[in-house]
Amino acid sequence: MIDVGTPGTATAVARVPLSKKRPQKRHIPVLATAALFGLMYLVGVVSYPGFSDTQILLNIFIDNAFLLVVAVGMTFVILTGGIDLSVGAVVALTTMISAVLLRENWPAGAVLPLVLLVGTLLGLAMGCIIHFFEVPPFIATLAGMFLARGLCFVISDASIPITNSTWTGIADVRIWFGGFRITISVVIALVVLLIGAFVLAYTRFGRNVYALGGNQQSAMLMGLPVARTRVAVYTISGFCSALGGVLVSFYMSSGNSLHAQGMELDAIAAVVIGGTVLAGGSGYVFGTVLGVLVLGVIQTLITYADLNSWWTRIFIGALLFAFILLQRVVNRRT
Amino acid sequence: MDEILTMRGIGKRFPGVVALDGVDFTLRAGEVHALLGENGAGKSTLIKLLTGVYDIDAGEIRLDGVPVRFTGPGQAQAAGISTVYQEVNLCPNLSVAENIMIGREPRRFGKISWSKVRQHAGALVARLDLSVDVTAPLSSYSIAVQQMIAIARAVDVSAKVLILDEPTSSLDASEVQQLFALMRRLRDDGVAIVFVSHFLDQVYEIADRITVLRNGGLVGEWAVADLPQLALVEKMIGKELSALERLEEQGRPSVAALERGAPLVAADGVGRAGSITPFDLTIHKGEVVGLAGLLGSGRTEVARLLFGADRADSGTIQIDGKPVAMRGPGTAMTHGMAFCSENRRTEGLVEELTVRENIILALQARRGWSRPLSRRRQDELVSKYIKALDIRPADPDRPVRNLSGGNQQKVLLARWLITEPRLLIIDEPTRGIDVGAKTEIQKLVAELSDGGMAVLFISAELEEVLRLSHKIAVLRERRLVEVLENDDAVDQDRIMATIAGGNP
CATH class of the missing domain: 3.40.50.300 (P-loop containing nucleotide triphosphate hydrolases)
Structure with missing residues (x-):
């Protein structure tokens, strides 16, 4: 196949290798997740009457819209080979700041951009620390996590209800179509998802994210803006966390320092189960959606089976383990 | 044009x-x-x-x-x-x-x-x-x-x-x-x-x-x-005449005399794909074997295979006439081998640690963590070798980072010498150090071999290899092409011809 220097072979360039007929290696984890989701959904449909109701599927989106948004940001970070442990704490901080400011009768139109800005700036700061001071992402975002969670408790250690009419108004909107309903949060999550997918697939910035995850040294020597890209992914993750926090405050109608405990781990689990390689450089936002759906179906199944909700964790743990093993196996066959 | x-x-x-x-x-x-x-x-x-x-x-x-x-x-x-x-x-x-x-x-x-x-x-x-x-x-x-x-x-x-x-x-x-x-x-x-x-x-x-x-x-x-x-x-x-003093050649034993007994280490067809073509090499007690060749010709690779730092994918290594399964540097160390790496900064010395800690490292590693060396024993050993090798400044508590290149090299040598190895592998010990320290290290190698230690000596400087070695193995393009006895007939031209290849 590789036949260099012999005149006349140039015409064979466009020839498609045989391996093209099988799914490409990098698609295998995503296909496995899709198959798993299909299988679990089928198990639910067969075992429980009423599971086949489309609303059940939509409820998964309604109940996990915030996780979806946070996981999209996490996908950017993990694609560069990094990690962001601060997302859950930033979500909680966002709910707290929103609740407090709304209680003080700030207009919703001012609170919303402000909390989004706070999350974005936190992400920007962590990105700068990670890139310019060469602090490992794990450490820098762990510090960010403690900082954000700590700030929540400084604001208040009690739950603050949100009664602002604009806020609850948005939260209560139901969009109906053909007898099914979704929330504004789901629409927001889907928009974030589409933007994320477009940016990663069709912009130079998105491709730089993949290049950075593939080989940072190479990315630099190829003249790509490594610093800008690296700082940007943590900024995006900070923004997505804040937006996720807003969706949580819609969902819960309160600000609470204990909201979103361990959400960073759910987000990482969703990204990895969705086929993104932890070492970076390979993965898709749509894989992440499947990852979130898998987590959602597990939750639903466990509710239907009337099991203790901790079983969710056990299943997620087992799945995570299985998918990391799958990544190893796929990569070793190179 | x-x-x-x-x-x-x-x-x-x-x-x-x-x-x-x-x-x-x-x-x-x-x-x-x-x-x-x-x-x-x-x-x-x-x-x-x-x-x-x-x-x-x-x-x-x-x-x-x-x-x-x-x-x-x-x-x-x-x-x-x-x-x-x-x-x-x-x-x-x-x-x-x-x-x-x-x-x-x-x-x-x-x-x-x-x-x-x-x-x-x-x-x-x-x-x-x-x-x-x-x-x-x-x-x-x-x-x-x-x-x-x-x-x-x-x-x-x-x-x-x-x-x-x-x-x-x-x-x-x-x-x-x-x-x-x-x-x-x-x-x-x-x-x-x-x-x-x-x-x-x-x-x-x-x-x-x-x-x-x-x-x-x-x-x-x-x-x-x-x-x-x-x-x-x-x-x-470059055939520059060196300002180095000539080492005394008095009574250095001939290769024939040295090789009377069984070899200490014998490599038979040892090789590793992509690294070095299979080679044979024997090293006897008290013998200095020099490895000559251009950079990248496979000198270091030979040393790393013998020491078990890389795994050979063909051939056998015998130590004292018995085949040994090289599982890693640990195996080599238990058989009395020591390896001074050419990258003394990245693979040898721990720059933040003091002279004493660096010297004790290999001996302590061989004893295992459960049998720590007493502080008194450490001080004894360290001061002995600081004196013997003339490490300057003679302060065991100074971080190694602050020493000059030549003294760092001596610290690395001291580390392996206190383990009393039977075969000492030294890779480019004199690179980047001044003339005085160079001569001292060369003298030391000669003394050690006179005392019965086998030495595998790797250097880019042909003159140095010629002066110290009893036997010279010449490498070209990742292949050991010739093993020469270092007698009067061998000089730089002869070795250079072999290195250049084709027309000896």
């Missing part, structure tokens, strides 16, 4: 070192120009000046007759100078097309046009006669093809001057031919190619012209036909 690039009187200093001094280099369109020299000759500094990684301190660079000054790799690239390094600097997770085009993708309203990316990349590889599917991930191709894709990217970005830094070091013979075919094609298109390699046979196959550097200075420029291979090696190594 047109002179596309001229460098005149180039000088570059680093703190305490003159890296380049008064070097001229001329590159013409449509030639392959080999840049040669031993390690430390200044090749990589010259390349880094050319690619804008460093700025010049003296001299002038002209590109197409216009004086230029680069302050960053981006500028050099924009001016038409591209570099492809030894390790492929592309992203294995991206497609071939994307690797060629990333950062320069054709866009419409900010959206990358993938069809245009594939079209452009496909046309480029077709023009270079590479039969590559541009939509496949880069990692699905061999290193050789990846290297050619890196070259394709480089000439696509800017196609005047192409610098290839050790491009063939990880390629096999047929892959080298593929690369050369591509190089010839680019040359015929008028690209000026700088080729840096330590494989002299390859230089003679592909290059039109040779520039030799030595010790930061220019030795000269020749057309390939005017400089036979043996003469080239002489130019590279």
Whole structure:
């Protein structure tokens, strides 16, 4: 196949290798997740009457819209080979700041951009620390996590209800179509998802994210803006966390320092189960959606089976383990 | 031919070192120009000046007759100078097309046009006669093809001057031919190619012209036909008379006398694919075996296989006449072997630790953590070796980082000597240290072998190898080509002829 220097072979360039007929290696984890989701959904449909109701599927989106948004940001970070442990704490901080400011009768139109800005700036700061001071992402975002969670408790250690009419108004909107309903949060999550997918697939910035995850040294020597890209992914993750926090405050109608405990781990689990390689450089936002759906179906199944909700964790743990093993196996066959 | 690039009187200093001094280099369109020299000759500094990684301190660079000054790799690239390094600097997770085009993708309203990316990349590889599917991930191709894709990217970005830094070091013979075919094609298109390699046979196959550097200075420029291979090696190594004192040769035992008993270590057909061709080598008690050869000829690889730092994939190693399964450096150490690495900073010394801690390290490792050396015993041993090796300053609590190169080397030696090894492997112990310390280390090696220790001595300096060794193993292009007894008939010319190959 590789036949260099012999005149006349140039015409064979466009020839498609045989391996093209099988799914490409990098698609295998995503296909496995899709198959798993299909299988679990089928198990639910067969075992429980009423599971086949489309609303059940939509409820998964309604109940996990915030996780979806946070996981999209996490996908950017993990694609560069990094990690962001601060997302859950930033979500909680966002709910707290929103609740407090709304209680003080700030207009919703001012609170919303402000909390989004706070999350974005936190992400920007962590990105700068990670890139310019060469602090490992794990450490820098762990510090960010403690900082954000700590700030929540400084604001208040009690739950603050949100009664602002604009806020609850948005939260209560139901969009109906053909007898099914979704929330504004789901629409927001889907928009974030589409933007994320477009940016990663069709912009130079998105491709730089993949290049950075593939080989940072190479990315630099190829003249790509490594610093800008690296700082940007943590900024995006900070923004997505804040937006996720807003969706949580819609969902819960309160600000609470204990909201979103361990959400960073759910987000990482969703990204990895969705086929993104932890070492970076390979993965898709749509894989992440499947990852979130898998987590959602597990939750639903466990509710239907009337099991203790901790079983969710056990299943997620087992799945995570299985998918990391799958990544190893796929990569070793190179 | 047109002179596309001229460098005149180039000088570059680093703190305490003159890296380049008064070097001229001329590159013409449509030639392959080999840049040669031993390690430390200044090749990589010259390349880094050319690619804008460093700025010049003296001299002038002209590109197409216009004086230029680069302050960053981006500028050099924009001016038409591209570099492809030894390790492929592309992203294995991206497609071939994307690797060629990333950062320069054709866009419409900010959206990358993938069809245009594939079209452009496909046309480029077709023009270079590479039969590559541009939509496949880069990692699905061999290193050789990846290297050619890196070259394709480089000439696509800017196609005047192409610098290839050790491009063939990880390629096999047929892959080298593929690369050369591509190089010839680019040359015929008028690209000026700088080729840096330590494989002299390859230089003679592909290059039109040779520039030799030595010790930061220019030795000269020749057309390939005017400089036979043996003469080239002489130019590279330089037959400078050393100011070193002659070691006394009194009563050094002959090889025949030393080799009467069974060998301490015998390697039989030991080799490792891609690293070194299988070789045989025996080392006896009290014997110094020198390894000679150019940089990259496989000297260090031989040592690493014997010590178990790399795993051999063929052959057997016998110690005291019994076959030993080398599982790693631990096995070698339990059999009384010690290895002073050539990279004393990265693979040897722990710079933050003190002289004492560094010296004790290997002995403590061999005893295991459950049997710590008492502080008194440590102090005893350390002060003994600081005195014996004359480590200066004689302060065991000083961090090793603050010592000079020669003293650091002695600390490393001391570390292995207190384990009382039967075979000491030392890789380039005298590189980068001053003349005085050099002589002391050479003396020490001679004394140790007189005391019955076997030594495997690796050095780029032939003179040193000749002076110390009883037996000299010569390596060329990752193959042990000859083992010479170091008698009066052997001199630098004889060894150089073997290193140059072909015509001994």
